[in-house]
Amino acid sequence: MQYISTRGQAPALTFEQAMLTGLARDGGLYVPDTVPTLTPAQIAAMAGKSYEEVAFDVMRPFIGDTFDGATFKTLIANAYAGFGHAARAPLVQLDSNHYLLELFHGPTLAFKDFAMQLIGQMFQAALSRSGDRVTIVGATSGDTGSAAIEAFRGLAAVDVFILYPHGRVSEVQRRQMTTPTEDNVHALAVDGDFDDCQAMVKNMFNDFAFREAVKLAGVNSINWGRVLAQVVYYFTAAVSLGAPHRQVSFTVPTGNFGDIFAGYIAKRMGLPIADLVVATNRNDILHRTLQTGAYTKEGVAPTISPSMDIQVSSNFERALFDAYGRDGAAVAGQMDDLKSGGFQISQGAYQMLKDTFKSGRASEDETHQAIKTYRQNHGELLCPHTAVGVHVAEAHLGPTPMVTLATAHPAKFPDAVKAASGVTAPLPPRMADLYDRPERVTRVAGELAAIQAVIRERIS
Ligand SMILES: Cc1ncc(COP(=O)(O)O)c(C=O)c1O
Numbered sequence: 001m002q003y004i005s006t007r008g009q010a011p012a013l014t015f016e017q018a019m020l021t022g023l024a025r026d027g028g029l030y031v032p033d034t035v036p037t038l039t040p041a042q043i044a045a046m047a048g049k050s051y052e053e054v055a056f057d058v059m060r061p062f063i064g065d066t067f068d069g070a071t072f073k074t075l076i077a078n079a080y081a082g083f084g085h086a087a088r089a090p091l092v093q094l095d096s097n098h099y100l101l102e103l104f105h106g107p108t109l110a111f112k113d114f115a116m117q118l119i120g121q122m123f124q125a126a127l128s129r130s131g132d133r134v135t136i137v138g139a140t141s142g143d144t145g146s147a148a149i150e151a152f153r154g155l156a157a158v159d160v161f162i163l164y165p166h167g168r169v170s171e172v173q174r175r176q177m178t179t180p181t182e183d184n185v186h187a188l189a190v191d192g193d194f195d196d197c198q199a200m201v202k203n204m205f206n207d208f209a210f211r212e213a214v215k216l217a218g219v220n221s222i223n224w225g226r227v228l229a230q231v232v233y234y235f236t237a238a239v240s241l242g243a244p245h246r247q248v249s250f251t252v253p254t255g256n257f258g259d260i261f262a263g264y265i266a267k268r269m270g271l272p273i274a275d276l277v278v279a280t281n282r283n284d285i286l287h288r289t290l291q292t293g294a295y296t297k298e299g300v301a302p303t304i305s306p307s308m309d310i311q312v313s314s315n316f317e318r319a320l321f322d323a324y325g326r327d328g329a330a331v332a333g334q335m336d337d338l339k340s341g342g343f344q345i346s347q348g349a350y351q352m353l354k355d356t357f358k359s360g361r362a363s364e365d366e367t368h369q370a371i372k373t374y375r376q377n378h379g380e381l382l383c384p385h386t387a388v389g390v391h392v393a394e395a396h397l398g399p400t401p402m403v404t405l406a407t408a409h410p411a412k413f414p415d416a417v418k419a420a421s422g423v424t425a426p427l428p429p430r431m432a433d434l435y436d437r438p439e440r441v442t443r444v445a446g447e448l449a450a451i452q453a454v455i456r457e458r459i460s
Pocket residue numbers: 110111142143144253254255256257258259260307308385386407408
């Protein structure tokens with residue numbers, strides 16, 4: 001299996017190279033050159049298997065010879081051993097045909113742990129084999145950063161720098177990033193929004209001198225390994241609801257388009273997914289694009305679901321690449337147009353996207369109401385991102401079972417959850433002293449050179 005760039009100009013890489021490289025050298029994102037498929041019999045055989053066993057079956061065809069089977073099984077086992085639920089991603093029934101897929105039982109209480117814990121294991125194994133040392137730089141709107149820090153804290157071969165938008169993450173998210181004491185962890189509070197942070201990370205990759213000097217690596221969903229690990233729970237959820245003999249739909253709270261893209265890959269692998277529904281908050285560029293065919297940036301408005309306050313949705317480029325029949329030049333052209341505000345998707349590509357993804361949005365009030373009513377009527381306390389999902393899912397319920405992804409634990413967003421439901425969700429006991437731990441953070445201007453200087457100085 002080879003990995004190719006969405007912009008068509010970078011060399012094809014193996015899984016290991018793509019994982020450690022991050023952004024392609026032409027500015028594109030790596031994707032597999034072909035998507036392997038599983039037969040209905042192979043999918044049926046997943047029934048009754050553990051999460052780890054399904055993870056192995058789903059991901060093995062993508063990793064080539066990066067790890068042998070026994071090593072890969074061990075890495076998967078290590079990745080999920082610390083999860084607080086035996087099923088790893090349990091399903092909870094909300095209504096006769098609506099289910100929640102709880103993805104918040106990992107160490108930092110968000111779905112990011114599913115991929116980040118595994119990436120941590122894979123990086124460690126690959127780096128100890130090669131003897132290399134890398135500098136991970138990531139951008140976060142709150143959850144990716146805490147998951148990355150948790151996965152890489154204390155590792156000798158890695159420094160991890162996380163850029164988050166100052167004042168735009170929840171206090172729990174911030175403290176998860178600023179309270180670890182390990183010397184290799186560096187939380188940087190940036191003046192700007194998430195899009196600014198993500199653009200700076202991509203610009204660092206495009207600065208080849210800097211990239212080589214610090215041995216830059218990425219753990220945002222730029223990294224294909226992140227998307228891949230998230231494909232697994234679509235399989236476990238659908239199989240437990242009757243796949244491959246029965247179709248299942250998914251609604252996915254969306255910002256950077258990584259999680260929904262993982263669902264799209266699951267479908268391409270042969271999982272019988274009926275609808276894939278994109279759910280956005282009021283930063284609804286993805287919903288607008290799917291309704292109109294025009295990807296047009298507006299300012300980012302802060303919301304009570306801050307992890308989805310995104311306008312430049314990185315993984316949408318991967319979907320566009322397929323929509324344009326894998327024409328890298330066409331994608332590169334659209335990404336150039338994005339720098340000046342947006343682009344119009346061609347008719348054929350737009351039709352493919354409309355056929356593949358449905359969409360909806362939730363206003364702040366609708367998000368608030370969803371938290372309130374699901375607490376009152378179903379006894380479920382939802383995080384605001386999940387509330388966006390269930391609100392949008394309600395408009396797409398039908399005879400096919402609908403699974404809404406519960407992407408974070410409500411305790412990560414206590415203010416919004418309490419305001420809507422009157423309930424304070426407690427943090428798990430292992431985090432009970434989070435508010436008492438000292439914080440360590442560097443405030444930086446939203447300028448590439450300033451951030452690069454901090455990184456150079458810290459690793460020297
Ligand atoms: C809690 C939560 N829900 C949803 C999302 C959106 O996921 P994606 O960026 O993969 O679309 C994020 C951030 O990515 C998140 O942290």
